[in-house]
Amino acid sequence: MAKIEIRNLTKIFGPAPDKALAMVREGKPKDEIYKRTKHAVGVNRATFDVEEGEIVVVMGLSGSGKSTLVRCLNRLIEPTDGMVRIDGADVTSLSVKDLRALRQRTFGMVFQNFALFPHRTVLENAEYGLEVMGASKAARRDKAAEALARVGLGGWEAARPGQLSGGMQQRVGLARALALDPDILLMDEAFSALDPLIRRDMQDELLRLQDDVRKTIVFISHDLDEALKIGDRIVLMRDGAVVQVGTPEDILTSPADDYVARFVADVDIARVLTAGTVMKRSEAVAVLGVDGPRTALRKMRNHAIATLFVLDRNHKLVGLVTADDIADHMAGGVRDLAAIMRTDITTVPPETPASELIPLMAGLPHPLAVTDERGRLAGVIVRGLLLGALAERGGNA
Amino acid sequence: MEVTNMTSVTSMPNQASMAGWLNMPDMPGMPDMAAIFPRIPLGQWLEAAIEFLVTHLAPATRAFSAVTESGLNLLEAGLDALPPALVIAVVGLAAWRVTRKVGLGVFAVAGLALVWNMGLWQATMSTLALVLVATLLAVLVGIPLGIAAAMSDRARAVVMPVLDVMQTMPAFVYLIPAIPFFGLGKVAAVFATVIFAMPPAIRFTCLGIRQVPAELVECAEAFGTGRFQRLVKLELPLAAPTMLAGVNQTVMLALSMVVIAAMIGARGLGGEVWKAIQRLEMGNGFEAGIGIVIVAICLDRILQHVGKRVGG
Ligand SMILES: Nc1ncnc2c1ncn2[C@@H]1O[C@H](COP(=O)(O)OP(=O)(O)O)[C@@H](O)[C@H]1O
Numbered sequence: 001m002a003k004i005e006i007r008n009l010t011k012i013f014g015p016a017p018d019k020a021l022a023m024v025r026e027g028k029p030k031d032e033i034y035k036r037t038k039h040a041v042g043v044n045r046a047t048f049d050v051e052e053g054e055i056v057v058v059m060g061l062s063g064s065g066k067s068t069l070v071r072c073l074n075r076l077i078e079p080t081d082g083m084v085r086i087d088g089a090d091v092t093s094l095s096v097k098d099l100r101a102l103r104q105r106t107f108g109m110v111f112q113n114f115a116l117f118p119h120r121t122v123l124e125n126a127e128y129g130l131e132v133m134g135a136s137k138a139a140r141r142d143k144a145a146e147a148l149a150r151v152g153l154g155g156w157e158a159a160r161p162g163q164l165s166g167g168m169q170q171r172v173g174l175a176r177a178l179a180l181d182p183d184i185l186l187m188d189e190a191f192s193a194l195d196p197l198i199r200r201d202m203q204d205e206l207l208r209l210q211d212d213v214r215k216t217i218v219f220i221s222h223d224l225d226e227a228l229k230i231g232d233r234i235v236l237m238r239d240g241a242v243v244q245v246g247t248p249e250d251i252l253t254s255p256a257d258d259y260v261a262r263f264v265a266d267v268d269i270a271r272v273l274t275a276g277t278v279m280k281r282s283e284a285v286a287v288l289g290v291d292g293p294r295t296a297l298r299k300m301r302n303h304a305i306a307t308l309f310v311l312d313r314n315h316k317l318v319g320l321v322t323a324d325d326i327a328d329h330m331a332g333g334v335r336d337l338a339a340i341m342r343t344d345i346t347t348v349p350p351e352t353p354a355s356e357l358i359p360l361m362a363g364l365p366h367p368l369a370v371t372d373e374r375g376r377l378a379g380v381i382v383r384g385l386l387l388g389a390l391a392e393r394g395g396n397a
Numbered sequence: 398m399e400v401t402n403m404t405s406v407t408s409m410p411n412q413a414s415m416a417g418w419l420n421m422p423d424m425p426g427m428p429d430m431a432a433i434f435p436r437i438p439l440g441q442w443l444e445a446a447i448e449f450l451v452t453h454l455a456p457a458t459r460a461f462s463a464v465t466e467s468g469l470n471l472l473e474a475g476l477d478a479l480p481p482a483l484v485i486a487v488v489g490l491a492a493w494r495v496t497r498k499v500g501l502g503v504f505a506v507a508g509l510a511l512v513w514n515m516g517l518w519q520a521t522m523s524t525l526a527l528v529l530v531a532t533l534l535a536v537l538v539g540i541p542l543g544i545a546a547a548m549s550d551r552a553r554a555v556v557m558p559v560l561d562v563m564q565t566m567p568a569f570v571y572l573i574p575a576i577p578f579f580g581l582g583k584v585a586a587v588f589a590t591v592i593f594a595m596p597p598a599i600r601f602t603c604l605g606i607r608q609v610p611a612e613l614v615e616c617a618e619a620f621g622t623g624r625f626q627r628l629v630k631l632e633l634p635l636a637a638p639t640m641l642a643g644v645n646q647t648v649m650l651a652l653s654m655v656v657i658a659a660m661i662g663a664r665g666l667g668g669e670v671w672k673a674i675q676r677l678e679m680g681n682g683f684e685a686g687i688g689i690v691i692v693a694i695c696l697d698r699i700l701q702h703v704g705k706r707v708g709g
């Protein structure tokens with residue numbers, strides 16, 4: 001059973017949604033419904049699951065219904081139709097009292113414009129949820145201080161929100177949500193109001209936190225780069241309807257329709273591709289203690305390459321030989337590659353983003369080695385391969 | 398449309414001649430209103446209603462009378478018992494510390510010393526007591542009403558039109574029901590002052606609460622805040638500066654009422670002005686008037702800065 005099950009969730013704004021709802025069910029488009037009924041369709045029969053412990057990013061253009069959708073989950077906005085189940089229990093039928101209890105215990109929410117309480121200190125803000133729940137003063141102090149420390153705001157307890165930078169304010173917002181130790185975090189464009197650099201920091205921070213706390217996170221974003229970076233899965237919305245649900249790779253490689261494809265076209269491909277995705281297996285290598293200079297030279301000639309990576313018997317990368325070096329040493333009768341090879345070579349781990357590879361490759365006369373965490377050769381990247389991959393992905397969209 | 402409106406406006410008799418016309422129904426050529434439509438005895442009805450209330454609310458009014466009167470007397474006696482020099486020093490210091498302006502401290506000291514020098518000290522304390530008691534009552538009733546109006550649209554729909562009427566009604570009119578309920582004297586004056594001075598306390602409380610940003614209210618909701626918790630933890634703290642501005646206005650309105658209230662037996666600075674009017678003593682009248690202005694400026698500035706402190 002999924003942590004959150006969303007079934008046919010529909011929200012129509014307006015005093016008499018029945019007619020608009022009927023039109024939604026007939027599959028009429030949003031603008032036609034608006035023209036005929038003067039009711040706006042916020043969310044149109046959205047259906048998807050969120051699994052325990054995953055980050056699902058709901059993304060789409062402004063006005064596509066993301067905020068409405070996320071607010072239907074804790075009923076800050078009352079759904080017009082459909083169902084939301086948390087741990088199998090229907091949220092849409094809860095009484096006011098049970099709903100309040102659910103919000104207190106299960107949901108932590110982080111807002112685009114922080115929504116910090118200006119009359120409270122940072123600590124008092126972080127304490128807010130616990131205070132509402134009726135936790136004892138000592139308990140809530142401890143938990144709030146712990147949450148603040150977790151987001152790197154230890155020592156700022158006594159400050160007022162107005163004294164902090166935007167990034168720090170949103171850390172308070174995050175701490176306020178985390179202090180409750182909720183199962184589910186709802187984050188509505190939580191980082192959209194921040195400067196790009198601060199925003200990247202916060203994304204990293206969230207991923208780091210997620211490693212520790214493993215929450216189920218529904219993250220709203222209008223930015224595909226952000227979605228690809230932090231989402232385990234991505235839900236794409238248009239005009240209130242879900243148009244595609246999938247992993248970042250699914251979305252990038254097989255966009256469901258033109259709308260998604262246009263989104264993908266805007267992605268900074270160089271940041272999405274990594275060394276691991278553009279490298280190729282290296283067919284030709286020399287093995288130390290097995291292959292001599294002559295064999296190495298023959299392998300190079302067979303594969304029409306000018307350099308060869310040298311591995312030890314455990315496939316660990318130890319160096320690189322060039323055809324020129326071998327030619328120089330052959331005359332001297334050197335039999336062992338160890339005496340010829342260069343060992344000062346640049347290697348990168350597979351998760352290195354393509355954007356960092358480009359400058360690395362620029363100064364390199366030979367292919368770049370990609371090694372795994374044990375130093376074994378995972379693959380190689382030649383310049384043409386990298387540029388080709390970038391052009392292909394970029395050009396596709 | 399515009400044009401016809403304009404012509405009808407210009408062809409209308411002005412208000413003074415309208416009033417004259419209403420007073421002289423026998424004027425030749427003019428139709429007699431009463432002959433076409435019988436006169437509505439609105440005044441009689443109101444009178445009957447007030448009489449009914451006076452008899453049936455007698456125990457309540459008597460209790461209010463007793464409490465207010467003794468409270469007022471106690472406060473007046475207390476203020477009077479303090480040595481003027483001490484009061485002047487304390488007010489001066491407070492004005493300086495609260496506003497962080499030396500000038501205002503100096504003004505308060507000089508102004509109040511002048512009042513003392515003019516022999517108006519006792520009258521000033523009496524006025525101050527009346528203003529404080531009236532403000533306290535207006536706030537005690539007004540703030541809960543303001544909260545109710547903010548929290549419930551229905552309460553608001555009832556309260557706001559009443560406030561509109563209260564604020565456009567000339568202040569003198571409040572003296573009329575005050576007398577049958579409480580007789581001539583201080584309590585009637587307090588009652589009329591409370592009614593007159595209460596609207597800002599209600600309005601600003603309601604406004605302050607409704608002005609709390611929707612995103613903060615939404616956030617509070619998202620954390621499962623109950624309605625009462627929302628009021629106490631979010632709305633009242635954020636509304637406090639606005640509410641204090643309302644209280645400040647209430648104080649000012651109460652002060653502006655003291656001369657009028659003197660007509661039904663309040664003494665104090667207003668009483669001095671009223672005496673001077675009746676005896677045509679211009680000098681005395683102005684002296685008392687200046688006293689009122691000095692008290693008003695001191696109270697206003699100090700309260701304004703208290704409001705800013707709370708807000709900051
Ligand atoms: N309170 C509301 N009343 C009427 N229409 C609304 C309201 N809130 C949102 N909408 C409409 O619902 C649609 C989705 O809005 P929203 O969920 O805010 O989009 P997003 O968060 O993706 O930008 C928009 O067309 C918007 O105009």
Ligand SMILES: [Mg+2]
Pocket residue numbers: 066067068189
């Ligand atoms: Mg939004």
